[in-house]
Amino acid sequence: MGIRFEFLRAGKxxxxxxxxxxxxxxxxxxxDTGTSENIKEFLEENNVESIxxxxxTHLDKDHIKGLIELLEEDTNKIGKNSNYTPLIKExxxxxxxxxxxKNDEWFRPMVKSNNLSMNHQISFxxxxxxxxxxxxxxDYLSIDFKRTFQIGxxxxxxLSPNQExxxxxxxxxxxxxxxxxxxxxxxxxxFRETIxxxxxxxxxxxxxxxxxxxxSIAFILTYQExxxxxxxxxxxxxxxxxxxxxxxxxxxxxxxxxxxxKLSHHGSRNNINHDFxxxxxxxxxxxxxxxxxxxxxPDKETLSKIIVHHKLINSKANFxxxxxxxANSKRYDFSKKDIKxxxxxxxxxxxxSYIWSM
Numbered sequence: 001m002g003i004r005f006e007f008l009r010a011g012k013x014x015x016x017x018x019x020x021x022x023x024x025x026x027x028x029x030x031x032d033t034g035t036s037e038n039i040k041e042f043l044e045e046n047n048v049e050s051i052x053x054x055x056x057t058h059l060d061k062d063h064i065k066g067l068i069e070l071l072e073e074d075t076n077k078i079g080k081n082s083n084y085t086p087l088i089k090e091x092x093x094x095x096x097x098x099x100x101x102k103n104d105e106w107f108r109p110m111v112k113s114n115n116l117s118m119n120h121q122i123s124f125x126x127x128x129x130x131x132x133x134x135x136x137x138x139d140y141l142s143i144d145f146k147r148t149f150q151i152g153x154x155x156x157x158x159l160s161p162n163q164e165x166x167x168x169x170x171x172x173x174x175x176x177x178x179x180x181x182x183x184x185x186x187x188x189x190x191f192r193e194t195i196x197x198x199x200x201x202x203x204x205x206x207x208x209x210x211x212x213x214x215x216s217i218a219f220i221l222t223y224q225e226x227x228x229x230x231x232x233x234x235x236x237x238x239x240x241x242x243x244x245x246x247x248x249x250x251x252x253x254x255x256x257x258x259x260x261x262k263l264s265h266h267g268s269r270n271n272i273n274h275d276f277x278x279x280x281x282x283x284x285x286x287x288x289x290x291x292x293x294x295x296x297x298p299d300k301e302t303l304s305k306i307i308v309h310h311k312l313i314n315s316k317a318n319f320x321x322x323x324x325x326x327a328n329s330k331r332y333d334f335s336k337k338d339i340k341x342x343x344x345x346x347x348x349x350x351x352x353s354y355i356w357s358m
Contacts, residue, residue, distance in 0.1 A: 003154075003223045004357040006042055007262075007322045010035045012290035013062025014232070016262070017042055020223065024152030027054040027088070028230060030067025039066060043087075050085075053151050056093040057232035058216040059121040068120060071127040078131065090136040094166060094215050095125050141217055142166055143242065153223065159242040160218035160234040169215040191300055195338045198304035201269075208235055208270040218264070220246070220256075226358065227257060229280070231264035236271045239264070243279045260284035260320075260356060267298025277309040284318045284356075300333075307346050317346040 008015040011032025017039070018026040025048050030036065042048070057063055074086040128137055144163040149156045161169075208214070216232035218239060231239060247256055258280055264271035267287040285306060287298050303319060310317040334342075 002358050003226075004355065005228070005260075006355050007286060007288060007320075008035065008038045008042065009322060010038070010066065010288065011062060012266075013060075013066075014057070014262075014266075014288045015039065015066055016230070016288075018154070018221070019046065019048065020153060022153050024154055025051050026151060026154065027051045027067070029055070029057055029063040029232075030065065030070065032062045033065045033069075035066030036069035036073075039070060051088045052090065054088045054091045055217055056091065056124070057218070057230075057234075058094070058212050059124075060212055060233065061120050063232075064120045064124060068123050068127065071124070071131070075127055075130050078134065086131060086134050088135055090138070091128065092138045092141055092217065093124060094141055094161065094169065094217065095121055095139050140166070155222040157220040157222070157246070158217065159220065159246075160232070160238050161215045162238060165211070165214040165235070165238065168211040191333050193300070194335060195304040195307055195342055198301040199308035201301060203236065203270060203273045208233075208265065208268070213265060213271075214238075216264075220258075226259050229258045229261040229282075231262055231271070233265040233271070236264060236273050236276055240273065240276045240279065243276070247279060255279060255281040258282040259358070260286055262286040262288065263298070263302070265297070267302045269299035269301035272302045272305055274305060274309065277306065283310075283316050284320060286320050286322075286356075288322050290323060303346070307342050311342060311345050319346060319348050321348070321350045323350060 003018065003020045006017045006019075008017065008031065010029070011034065013032040013035070014029040015031035015035050015038070016028040018024075018028065027039070030039070043051075054067060056067055070087060074084070074088070077084045078086070125139075128135065141158065142161060142163050143158045147158045149158075210233070213233040214235045216234040218231045218234035221228045221230060243256060247253055256279060259282065261280060261282050261284070263285055266289045267285075289297050298319075306317050306319075
């Protein structure tokens, strides 16, 4: 028996399909606009008739829009045939619920904007209601309430969010903060610095101030004793704290072995630190980004921290991207000096719809 992960081309977002030989299918995020076509193509090619669980990690457009497109199709089909069975059986998403008054002064301009994630969260929750409870829906997932879920032969162990992160999402989203709203010139400066210079930089606890990212569902997926780490866009300090506890309670205080790690926030420098790297054991880092470089990720600083860590432990690091053309590669040009010192430590692998299977 085996498991397969397909990391789809998803605009500048995340979209991952998980399938087991036993017949369990999980969708992790829906990617950006147009990603639904890639999802449907995969399902058709692999004769997948239904998705047991769709995990929408958080409300940002590059994670939610493709899933909205799928639900809109199901809603239209149900409108024509009330006996139609939706593609998705169950969905997870931490929505705002009823804690926001849409007539509030701060909220009205957000609703009018076509570019804010708020509108997509509203669209998603409306679609779930229009499906008349045909899809099982969990909309308040927190490590403070329940951590472990069994989906067929797959176990999911939540690492994020906690109650504090959800409180900020529900009550303090007025600023619509997003750490990626830095200028591209700010993000492009680090290519001039060396691996050693970038690796030594520290990430403070508030480096990623986005409450949407903080609410991100992150988890360990276990299949036949093999572990895989999915970080969404989660805040790295919470992840580090939770992995430390996991290591003490379940891993005999040893490093946690993962077959791969899907890095948080597309490889942002604000979502990685050395404490995290000391807790985990893997050679494979998945970075979901885009072909046009619009989201300015990954940061060379992120790659540098991982490269130096692997140099210290004398192991290889594979950076795996879901776009073959790798237009973002200009973001992390390595000098001849860097290549001479670290070139045997890492590989950059660019592939369309990267597949990992066992």
